[in-house]
Amino acid sequence: MGIYRIGVDVGGTNTDGVLLDPSCSPDKGIRAWHKSPTTQDPSHGIQNVIKALLETAKIDLQEVASVTVGTTHFINAVLEKDQNRLAPVAVIRLCGPFSRDVYPAIDWPEDLRNIVCKYCGFVDGGLEIDGEPIGDIKESQIAAECRIIEHMQIKCIVVNGIFSPSDFIHKQEEQVGGWIRKHYPEADVVLSKEVANLGFIERENAAILNACILPFARSTISSFERAVAPLHLRCPLFITQNDGTILPARLAAHLPIRTFSSGPTNSMCGAAFLAKKVNELDKETLLVVDIGGTSTDVGMLLPSGLPRQAAAVTEVSGVRMNFSCPDVKSIALGGGSIVRKSSSSARLTIGPDSVGYDIQTRAWVFGGNISTATDYAVIAHRLEGIGDASLAAVSEESVHEYTSLVTQMLERAIDSMKTRDADIPVLLVGGGAILAPDKLKGASRVIKPEYSGVANAIGAAIAKVSGTIDVMVNTADRATHSLSEDISIMAVDKAVKNGASRETVKIAEMDVIPLNYIANKSRIIVKAIGDFDFSGPISIIPPLDECDEGTTDYEVVLKKPSRSAAEVDRPALDIASYKPLVNSKREWIISETDLEWISTGCYILGTGGGGTPYPHFIRLREMMRKGAVVRVISPEDLADSAIVACGGGKGSPTVTIEKLPANEQVEAQRMVYDQLGYKPDAVIALEIGGGNGLQGMLLGASNNMDVPTVDGDWMGRAYPVSWQITPVALGGDKAHFLPTAIADGNGNNMLLLSGASEKLIERIFRAALSEMGSHVACAKGPCSGKKTKEYVVENTISLAWRIGRAVALCRANNQIDNVAEAIIEEVGGKQSAKVLFQGKIISVERKTVKGHVHGEVLLSASDINNEELPAEFSGKLKIPFKNENIVAIAIDGNGQEEVVASVPDLICVCDALNGQAIGTPEYRYGLFVIVLGIQASEKWTSSRRGIEIGGPKAFGLDVEYRPLGVFRKPRSVIQEFATTN
Template identity: 40%
Template structure:
């Protein structure tokens, strides 16, 4: 009996590792963290046309080079560009049926009115407006007609892969959306995926409708991602809990991601921001992530990325689901430097990307890049290369152009004239000098080149609530408590340990243009796995 107890204790004390993988346009980064969230090993491989091949190669190298037993890996996290690419390229999208619950109030603007022909054709022609909708305070505008919704569903039968349901002011009252969803599954089958707009976007109808349709169109894409990730891990004997990175810097269970794939959009920059916070120990700063092609600048607030307050265009479509506030400029390690006939130096915005080691001047190529400039000015040492072939005057002028671009971008992301801490991450951060105007100090932490993969692996899970309340019907304290509990419940549903969930932020905004003493309340909660 004692032997059994001792064996169990020994097994419980074995190190529990986690893998974080971030798939970018140029490279796929992977990091192995121990139970203390210390980086044990990191690798960088080229992103392939079939991104799963890059993931498999990254996992293979992590295991081989670190010597860690696959059986000791308990968690695996993936940040991916699959969904972004599917929308931008108009490929692999599912056919979507849309039911807007909003007649007669919203018939003046048809569904998908601002979509281009290529994207509208990709998701299909089944978009309808049915009777129903609510006022801002939850009062009914019109009663939905079950017979009408049933008829619309029958028109979609055999023609759609998923259905999106969007009601007027549905985030305030979800009852009509739920009724429509029940009818959809009754007519089209219990396994028909249904996206409810009240779970995706905020108050604006058209933007929320767009986001919901895109989410429904991405369901097949994310299913392939999750399946490919599972197969890649199983191929190495890794039996781990799977999580997918969200664009607010937190994680969601793979099952949750299968319902809300749109929340993976733009998770790459947020992974870098979270990784930068962890590696630097700072919770409030600007994060400058320089890759091979672009520089992404985000704001770290209480350890999480600052969210954008504006409507966001995704593949040319306006949406209003949460997105990080990121500024991107065309400056990276492979950005091309040119000298015109008058001797003026320009930098970018185009890049040689992963062709740097073949096309860069210090590697024997014929293209002057920003990495060449950094090596020439002594900011980086690349063994086996020759910087003597470069014109120092040209390199110094290019460096001034790069520095001005970075300083201008940092100034645009600041909320005041005060200097701020700047955390540099990404392989291209060798381009940055020791000082920049507007920066109090520049921090380049250990493992800065793998901050995105480390951020993916950190493992907090979030939930959000955003609703309009009428203070004629609610007491203020009750409103805040209700919003907090909704955010906590969302975090637990996404995979957080309910006992560890804490409120990260609370924001309440009086809405003067609505009657009834209306208050918009936004709450975010996060907890550990």
């Protein structure tokens, strides 16, 4: 029975290995370790390291249970934007008329997009939220696309269908994948649903990155198999994944993106293993600083022993994706970093380029002619007998400058990962740990544990085992919460069956995806992870053969880095001194910076609903880059006789993360104003919250309208229905805006010429909405300038801008822990807003009813760093939502409930890691969040009518509204900056 595990980590400079015996407790089971330079063909280095481990340990080969390899090959290919290792990719979208203005990789860095994304074909297909096809897929269209792609000599194809992760019946992506293999058998096909979950743009991004490295991944993993095969080890070969679990080698060849962050994860998990030897660190949050040959990674290790995870949406090389990765900051500092003295400024610089795996031939200490960080570290530590006369020629002044610069670089990286000013223990690992001083600002202690140089290989050796359950459940008789608990038990059992030790298994991920408009059905995905159980029998899997995917021109040769794999820091915008442009006509000309901040603020003001603004943000930004001008004017500058249009999206926000718009917004406006026979003078957003907060600017900047957007809206937040607006609250329950139109973007349009009330118009459109994909564009009839000034919630675009700027400033200053206070200051101060709760999401229940996402999220008081919370944050917080968050209910230790906030006041949930809003579709188990309460506009709270249609009873809750505080009118950006430009 095998008991030993071999872990190997292939870095850009060194290949590290350990042989671990988990039954040997005094030295934590490390029987042998070895570090050697990474070879040009990394398979040779892997083989050399494993041979050395076996020779040192002198064990029977039959006793080796597994070989696990961690590699940064695949992510480095993306970070370095190496077109020799990145294959061109074509995308086939199953989308019908939708998403065509938001083309693939629209938000990528231009240089990476130009290397990878070569073609996109838009074809019929995709699903509505209820599972019905937007259109049927057609083999003839796919055959035509295959001919085009084959002619372009592109062999990697991504298939991305709208709502494909929820497609269990039609299986459109699977059918299209089969047709591609039929008509273009030489192509590699990546189905987006196999890579990531809901979130059209982010899922497609991940699928494209996965596709572009497939040929290189096959060659690399095949070389790993060839390295192990001659050693006659009868054990499986695994590759480590982003989350610290293992993936069979052949499966990793198909899904290399799952290994992207395995390098930092290995180091973090290895550091957790080593931290247990330092007793006082066993249950303490600490920073892990992993100094390698080309870069340094800094991450937070939680008392659980697991790395702190990044936000719900993460970025790799500027590309947004929606799967979990460890939260790591990388800087271009490593043992092989080249040290230079500039002749012009006489300043010493370190990196970003590195000699990488050539350090043993090119560095001074090894007789080379290039000065590296390792050389200067040797001099600084006065290590005798190493190097030659080159070291003696370095002046004391240069050594001091080097030491100061390394210290500054590490201290900046540490500070950027902390979420508060207090010092925190720092655990140094990696072969380059010698570079670091013994004291660092921001570190309460600097610890360099034994075996720290091979922490990454230790992490690979102890990589965990996972068990995932992905099932359809009936929610008619039992709550989703209860079902999730049962499925969690099944996931734990499966992890144990796969080899995990039961007492170590924990729930790592949980997703609940309702099958909208399919009654009482949900998809629940639960992932459990645990340590490998060496006490039981281990299945011996025959050695893997070479990959059977055919030959490829992609050589498995490490490219000599001309720069570090870590991103080079670029000069940042000086946020504090930035001034928006307001021209002499008192028009605010929106810049890309303004737009980004407004987008951030809109989602926070969306109170969980309104849909993410991101797709609308990148669409509007692209319009601006092509010459569109976005103008915003103050409500007070409207003439009484002005004609003000209004538009926005109507329906479930869950739709908008998948079904990107067609031209429905303009189509709806065109119907209204073609009927009236005139054009509007300005446009106003229906609501500032969520994606609708940008719709006014999108419409105003379009060629069809070209009018300014009013700095305000009809809600001051987001509400689920379009009759919950200030004109109804202040002007009575009649039809205020006629004619009114809706359009679904798929050729289905409705124009209503008359109606009894806004509420009845809403009900009529809602009846149609459920048959039109649960999301349409709505164009409300015109409003006069005089009425607009009477009804408008003023300066809400300004407010969104100020909130977004506050978040950006906190990020830039590494003060995310202060983001709640910064937002509170911008919305009127402590008399107008407060932090309601801080904690972790522990359960989410959702269902879709008549186009709205209904549900409830439950939070448990918790600090992201597992430190003590202020006394007011204890127990649990329950937030029922209907698209938007409705009430916040505190639950104490005795189960007593108290409503601490309710509509029309704003209840905003923000990610504690980055300050971004989290919408109700994105609520998921394990996210650390901050809940803010913000006082609503007096347009809602000053009358009984406003509370009646916008308060909790409008949502069927028997709760009396109590204001959070005193409303403060948002400060106008136009008023503030008109006199300073």
